[in-house]
Amino acid sequence: MIDLDATASAISLLSTDPMAWMVIAPGILIGLLAGAIPGISASMAMVILLPFTLYMGFVPAILLLTSVFTGAGFGCAIPAILMKIPGTTAAVATTFDGFPMTEQGRHNEALGIGLMSSVIGCALSYVFLLLLIAPLASFVLLLGPLELFMIATWGLTLIAALGGASMAKGLLAGLLGLLIGTVGMSDTGYIRGTFGSPMLLDGVPAIPALMGLFVASQLLNSIGQDYIIGDAEDRKISLRRILAGMQLATRYPFILLKGSVIGALIGVVPGVGSSVSNLISYSVVRKGDRDPDSFGKGNPKGVIAAESGNSSSEGGSLTTLMALGIPGGGATAILLSAFMMHNIVGGPRFIREQTDIVYAIIFGNLVQTLVLLVIGVPFIYMACRIVQVPMRILIPSVLAMAVLGAFALTGNASGPVTLVVFAILGWLLTRFDYPVPATVIGLMLGPMVESELIRSYQVSGGAWSFILERPLAMLFAFLILVSVGGPSLLRGLRRARAGTETVAASLKAEGSRS
């Protein structure tokens, strides 16, 4: 499985190129910042750095860009844990238990757990990549449009089933996002829901909408609070507690492994990536736990599952890029551009003929995870200070930054207007107990779901029996049914069992009386 000659060659390649080492720390720091600021994504930071990579060798160029990717993979968890505002959609599930931990004054531990889980998840995904690059690549080739449609729908139903008290509200919120995601000109050239505005032809600007739904609605709901954490004693920042959190994460090796395997496998699926792997990993770990009801209330295992899931998808997405030349998302598309700028084409031939370079990239990425561990601790120590800022200062500052960021993204008023509209929608959804993350995931996956469905229709010629020829699609369809029907079925079974026990108890009581 491992080519020893190529390993030796990769080590010599890395040891003779100091630039390969020099780019890692700044890349990680830029990635941490990009991930931590809502509205700035890893891909945006990577695009800004892309021109600089022209003056570097291929390996340092890729290592610089993947460092940003790695840093952002954890950076997005920081606002998710401290403010319930995921830096990107990859950290949606991190908010479920991360923010309750912050509210309980366990923000230091939560961030430590998040950092350690990210580091281990990312490192494990690269180990998988090293061992399994070829079989993983063949797995991707088994996925057609119908499977991609099913995977995206599965992710959506999972989030709908996870959040909020009512499953119907969860599904409605996800469906609303899905429909909003299809606004604009479709792949087949039809224009829907634009109100005649040319600004909406490309669809609703996704990042300003996400910022509105998460950032603004969360901040509006915080009005009336003095600080994120009520008790002054709990607001303390402690390096010791951050380190204790990191140690706590290592006490759950099976959850880390489970999250990492799921993340790496979902990560190889083009277009789905870290957002869905974060949710699926959380959902699988929650369902497999002895006490699933403790999740969503500040259970550290939830943070471990979510963070190991999203960070490990990085290795998975790099597998698809290197083995097939297919980018899985925005960040890997930029990596593909860097490949092209250096006249390198990803694919089976690249893996076969330039194995030393592939290994050098993998080893470099393994080193990045260690650097993330070193840089991440002081970074989160600084980031924790946000809990000491009064809400009256934090709310207007973050709102103004979000508006300015939304303008920078779109270059016109459509970004800030979208932010305001979605802030009001998000606030209403939260007030009526609809899970906002479901709407966001629906919005992000909407265009993909529709185009994969159209492709499936075109490939099958409209024959429903097509699904019977696709066992993987049937498996995912089954998983969708389980995630929608499973919770209701379990509730029904629990009620029936409780009813039987009550009847048995009353019969017993009557028997003892007579």
Added chain:
Amino acid sequence: MRPNSRTRHALLDIAFALALGIAILWYLSDAYSASARISNLILILPASVVGVLLVAIVAMQAAMAARRSRAPDAAPHEPPAVSGTDWRVFAIMAGLAVYVFVQDGIGFDLSTFLFVAVSLFVLGERNKYTLILYSVIFTAANIYIQKTTSYSIPLMFM
């Protein structure tokens, strides 16, 4: 929450669900008017039908919850109520909308300064040095970053 306010919350919950249902139906009709071909409606039509069904379920659940809450032995469940919302939420929301709509006219620098200063005041900051100095420093720092990282933004002074 008293039974009256619970019933009011349930009514608002139903009204919001119905508003979502109307929005979904409007979107379906707009998509249908663009084209009735399968390639256009393949996702929107089934999703809208399921959406409307879910709206009906949510409305029924809210109505049943309201009925249960009127029962004398109802559990003291406290859903967040729009009717009992802090007035400052609406003030900040309105301020955010005004901030966005006047940006082009008065520039990002002046509008950002005004939004931050007014919001700080609304949220309870009364120290005039904090109100003015913080708003000026925050605006200057952010506009500087915007000017260096993105292309032109409309400005009044900077």
